[in-house]
Amino acid sequence: MKRADMRGVAILALLGAAAAIPGFTQDEELPVVTEALPAEGDPAAPEPAELWVNGNAAYEAGDFGRAVALYGEMREMGVDNGHLHYNLGNAYLRAGELGRSIASYRRSLRLLPRDEDASANLTFARRSARDEIAPPEPPVLLRTVLFWHYSLAPVEVLRTAVLVGLGFWIVLALRLYRPASEVLRWSAVCLLAVGLALAGSLVAHAAFSSPVAVVVPPEIDLHAAAGEGSVVRFQLHAGTEVRVIEERPEWVRIELPEGERGWSMREYLEIVE
Amino acid sequence: MDTSMHGRSFGWFRVAALVAWAVLLGPAGAGSQEPDRIQVTVDRNQVALGDQLYLTIRIEGSPDEPPGLPELPDFRVLSRGERRDMQITNGRVSNSTSYNYLLIPTRAGSYEIGPATAVIDGAEVRSRPFTIQVTDAGGQDDEQDRDLFVTSTVSTDRPWQGQQVIYTWRFYSRVPVGQGSIESMDFGSDVVVEDLGEVRQFSTSIDGVQYSVNEVRKALFPQRSGEVTLPQTQLRVQVEAEQARRPGRRRSIFDEFDSLLGAGGRWATKYLLTDPLTLDVRPLPPAPAGWNGLVGEFDIRASLSRRELQVGQSATLEVQVGGSGNVQLLTEPDIPELPAFKIYPDQPDASIDRSGRLLTGRKVFRRALVPLVAGALDVPPIDLVYFDPEVGDYVTRSTERIDFDVTPAEGEEELMLTESLAPTTGKVAVRILADDILPVRRTAAGIVSAMPQGWRLWVWFVGGVLPPFLYVALLAHHRRERRYAADRTLRRRHRALRDALSVARKLRSGAGPASAAEASRIVRRYVGDKLGVEGSALTPSEAEAALVRAGVDGALAARCRGLLERLEAAQYGLAPVAGGGGLAAETGAEGLSDLIKAIDRQLRGRRP
Numbered sequence: 001m002k003r004a005d006m007r008g009v010a011i012l013a014l015l016g017a018a019a020a021i022p023g024f025t026q027d028e029e030l031p032v033v034t035e036a037l038p039a040e041g042d043p044a045a046p047e048p049a050e051l052w053v054n055g056n057a058a059y060e061a062g063d064f065g066r067a068v069a070l071y072g073e074m075r076e077m078g079v080d081n082g083h084l085h086y087n088l089g090n091a092y093l094r095a096g097e098l099g100r101s102i103a104s105y106r107r108s109l110r111l112l113p114r115d116e117d118a119s120a121n122l123t124f125a126r127r128s129a130r131d132e133i134a135p136p137e138p139p140v141l142l143r144t145v146l147f148w149h150y151s152l153a154p155v156e157v158l159r160t161a162v163l164v165g166l167g168f169w170i171v172l173a174l175r176l177y178r179p180a181s182e183v184l185r186w187s188a189v190c191l192l193a194v195g196l197a198l199a200g201s202l203v204a205h206a207a208f209s210s211p212v213a214v215v216v217p218p219e220i221d222l223h224a225a226a227g228e229g230s231v232v233r234f235q236l237h238a239g240t241e242v243r244v245i246e247e248r249p250e251w252v253r254i255e256l257p258e259g260e261r262g263w264s265m266r267e268y269l270e271i272v273e
Numbered sequence: 274m275d276t277s278m279h280g281r282s283f284g285w286f287r288v289a290a291l292v293a294w295a296v297l298l299g300p301a302g303a304g305s306q307e308p309d310r311i312q313v314t315v316d317r318n319q320v321a322l323g324d325q326l327y328l329t330i331r332i333e334g335s336p337d338e339p340p341g342l343p344e345l346p347d348f349r350v351l352s353r354g355e356r357r358d359m360q361i362t363n364g365r366v367s368n369s370t371s372y373n374y375l376l377i378p379t380r381a382g383s384y385e386i387g388p389a390t391a392v393i394d395g396a397e398v399r400s401r402p403f404t405i406q407v408t409d410a411g412g413q414d415d416e417q418d419r420d421l422f423v424t425s426t427v428s429t430d431r432p433w434q435g436q437q438v439i440y441t442w443r444f445y446s447r448v449p450v451g452q453g454s455i456e457s458m459d460f461g462s463d464v465v466v467e468d469l470g471e472v473r474q475f476s477t478s479i480d481g482v483q484y485s486v487n488e489v490r491k492a493l494f495p496q497r498s499g500e501v502t503l504p505q506t507q508l509r510v511q512v513e514a515e516q517a518r519r520p521g522r523r524r525s526i527f528d529e530f531d532s533l534l535g536a537g538g539r540w541a542t543k544y545l546l547t548d549p550l551t552l553d554v555r556p557l558p559p560a561p562a563g564w565n566g567l568v569g570e571f572d573i574r575a576s577l578s579r580r581e582l583q584v585g586q587s588a589t590l591e592v593q594v595g596g597s598g599n600v601q602l603l604t605e606p607d608i609p610e611l612p613a614f615k616i617y618p619d620q621p622d623a624s625i626d627r628s629g630r631l632l633t634g635r636k637v638f639r640r641a642l643v644p645l646v647a648g649a650l651d652v653p654p655i656d657l658v659y660f661d662p663e664v665g666d667y668v669t670r671s672t673e674r675i676d677f678d679v680t681p682a683e684g685e686e687e688l689m690l691t692e693s694l695a696p697t698t699g700k701v702a703v704r705i706l707a708d709d710i711l712p713v714r715r716t717a718a719g720i721v722s723a724m725p726q727g728w729r730l731w732v733w734f735v736g737g738v739l740p741p742f743l744y745v746a747l748l749a750h751h752r753r754e755r756r757y758a759a760d761r762t763l764r765r766r767h768r769a770l771r772d773a774l775s776v777a778r779k780l781r782s783g784a785g786p787a788s789a790a791e792a793s794r795i796v797r798r799y800v801g802d803k804l805g806v807e808g809s810a811l812t813p814s815e816a817e818a819a820l821v822r823a824g825v826d827g828a829l830a831a832r833c834r835g836l837l838e839r840l841e842a843a844q845y846g847l848a849p850v851a852g853g854g855g856l857a858a859e860t861g862a863e864g865l866s867d868l869i870k871a872i873d874r875q876l877r878g879r880r881p
Contacts (some may be wrong), residue, residue: 048720059713072722083719090713111723121710155724162736169740176751 022190064095082112083155086121093125099216099240101125103270106212106241110272111153129239134257136212136243149201157205161198166176166193211244213254213269220269222262226251233262244271301752310334311445313343313389313400315376321408322381324419325544327353329371330400336391339373343387344400347378349457349507349544361587377544378407379505420448423508425547427493433567435553437598437632438493439469441546442506445477445484449513451540455489463501465494465599470628494568494599498556508545557660561667563607567659569598573606575655577642577671584647584682587617592638592672594657600625608640609653609694615643617706644679653674762805769802770873777865789843792865796837801871803876813837825875 046054055070070087089104105122112118126135137143143150150272152160170190175184215236223230226248245261246253252269255261316327330340342350353373360367378384384407390400421444430441442458460466469490477486495501557568571594578589596601605621618640625634644650652675661668757764776795796810800816801808804823811819817834821827 049717052720056713056715079720079722081719081721081723083714083716087713087719090710093710117711117714124710125709158724158729158732162732165736166740169744173744173747176748259677 021159042112046073048074048077051077052084055091059087059091059094064091067091068097080111082110082115082118084246085111086115086118089118089121089125093121097216098125098128099214100127100270101241102241103214103272106272111155112150113153127238127240129241130237131240133236133240133242135241136210136257148197148202149204152201154202154205157198157201161195161202163193164191164198168195185220209273211247212272213242213244213252213264214272215240215264215268216270217268220264222254222264224262226253226263226266230263234260236264241260244269247271286495288598306850309398309400310393311389311398311400313386313403313802315403315405316406317330317387319406319408320792321446322378323543323545325375325377325542326405328374328375328386330389330391332367332370332391332393332398334393336370336393337395338392340388340389340391342374343389343400345376345384345386347379347382347384347407349376349379352373353568367461376766377507377546379546381407381409383407385704417447421446421450421510421543421545422514423506423545425503425506425550427550427552429552431555432495432554433659433660433665434495434498434557435566435599436495437569438464438495438552439631440491440493440550440767441502442489442491444487444508444510444545446510447482447484448512451513453487453508453510455506456509456544457504457507458489458491460491460493460503460800461591463496464503465496465601467492467494467632468600468627469632487632487708491562495554498554499551501554501773503550503552507551509541510543510545510777512543513540534579553709558666560660561658561669563656563669564658564660564667565604567598567657567663569596569600569659570661570663571596571598571603571657571659571670573655573657573672575652575675577652577675577677577725577762580677581680583680585642586682587641587643588677589610590642590652590675592640592655593635594638595633596659597631597633598659600632600636603634605636605638606657606733608655611652613644613646613650615645617641617643647679649676650679661720669714765802766805769799770869772802773799773869774866777869789840793837793840793844795865796833796840796869799872800833802875813841821874823876825872829871829875833872 047149051070051074055067055074058064058070059067060209068088068091071091072086074084075088085104085108089101089108092098092101092104103121105118108118109115109152138150148157168188171184171188171191175181175188178184215238218238219237221232222234222236224233225231242254242256244252245255247266248264251263252266252271253263254259254269301372305371310333314329314331326833330342332340339355351374353375355373356371359370360369360373372741382406385402385404387402390397390399392398423444425442427441432438440460442455444453469492473488473490475486475488477484484525493503574593576591578591582588590608592606594606603623610681610719619638621639622637623634624636625632641724642652654671654674656669656671658667658669660666757767777792797808797811797816799808800806800820801811806819808816813834817830818839820830820833825833
């Protein structure tokens, strides 16, 4: 292989390494934050780290409302990760907001799907829900067959797909100079198959995953049509998780596992995308 | 006249006699000729105990409902379905329905089978009664001569109420038998029945005769005092028909072959019944306080997992109650008040053993005790009251008092239930006292977004878009290199301009011989590479001619030739042909580059 050819393959490899840099996901163990970092820029505007530390302190002190407010402020600043939603779920649950806590745990598990703590707390919170309605979950068979889709967060799927894709192109590039290599050929086939599976997962996450709504007030009415004057078909209670099948600016249509459908005002539901 | 009178009187007598005959006998005669609309038949009217007979009720036409069976108190009756028949006789269609029953006699004697009834077209019809003889089946009184028989026994026929009575049913056989099943072993509601293991099979010898025995054991618990009857138990078993007819016949080797090849399929069904048993159940004497219904033989033990602990630490008190008898009634004995402890009860462990000769069981009750005060504490004796049938009275057993020392707690009181060890198993007895959510996180990952804004696009570009383009570029490069390797002329032609310009940029300016030679070599090499000929051997005229043939404008070709001629002259020290003063500029880097680029523009896209 000549120097120019090696250069091309090396560029592909470097791209792969760049895609795998830390910070792409939240799986990496980061140090515990116990003190707020000094603010940069506007000293009046708190940094996410400061909100994080103060939110945790408020939670530990039993001021769950303040903890919710501080964690919520972090979200408004654009911070979005599974740990924040986990803490927010805890704070909501302690504050008596069952529906919002379940929604937060669901968001946490969407970003950290293998997080046992979030799963345990979600199970705990669900025990307080009044309605005996199974939360919308995919069938076990589907979860087993498409394990990568349900066990990996979308960002993890994206990172893995990028790495696999780069590996595929690198292997293809190497095959230009080692066309007879069976190892390279089968590596390319395998990487292509894995890459397609991951790409399909990304497409499914983006296009086909239906949002879930969690009931927030203690009790809500589900109407036959989108309007307060419409007939109330049934009622749901705080913490019940239902599938969203249609969204309008002020109304959301949901569906129960048995197929019953109804409209609720959007403000009564916490929708988890 | 007499004659006539006699004759008239005789005539009246004959008429009266005929009328009387018609009135009295007519219906009877007509009835005797019409067939019975309901008939009850049996396949035989003499049967031995242990055999069975088939009873058929045949009804002409379609009955409105199934027929009513006659009273058969000394037979077990099993329905064997019904059959409908249609007959056409002399163009007349008739229907009949047959109901089949299997009768199994339960005792010997002569029995009149009463009329069966049915309702046909709204009218009730009755069959004629008949008699059946049930014999003792020769030889069955003498067990030694029987090939198949069943027995049932009880461990005691005068039990106390609630006492465990072992009921043993055995099937003895000394001939090969096929499938068999116990069709009824129902003891009624006066006794509670518990199975004692699976069917046991063993061999035994009765007065020198070897029998194969199947044994079923049950533990019975009479629920009321007085006379309690245990009904007969019926076994249905398949025996070879030949064997059934001649019980004493020995099997030949051909019978064995028949059995082996599946040809020995002449089976007959035989029913074997045990005799009913009667228990004289004695009532229990008045019960003392604390008795909860246990009858049998029981014991009680208590132990503590640790004898030395601090205030706030926990120890497990384990109370075991077990024995033989009505173990279903085992409940936690009354534990005395323990005001110096916090007490957390646990789910008891229960086990019942049915594999032995008696029904035995054991229950283990656990409580976590957390002392609230320091000092010498104790768990008082715990009593268990039960009725012992052997003694005929109530018995009280007690555990020993358990003493232990409690020292003051070090630091705050803390419940440590998970540290208490069960005294017998050594396992930690854990009880979930309460549940709660897991705590919040403090990791710095909480302040970093999983996917910062804009990163997704960058990742898509780096990972998804760029690699294919790079690969395509690499592929193009690779293919070009392969073509160059296969065709060196092509490589020279494609790289002629780049190589020429590259060398020309390094050319030393001036008109000296060295510079002239180098500039001449650059021009000739370019022309040679571009036209696919050996450039160094070209003369200026040949170069001009080759360029013109390749499509270069004549003036430009002449310019090239002129330059080459002047360079040759300068190279060999001759006076320039013309315009020698401008040679330095013409053969400089820029001059050569301009000439070569001008030629290249005209040669671009043209194949030599």
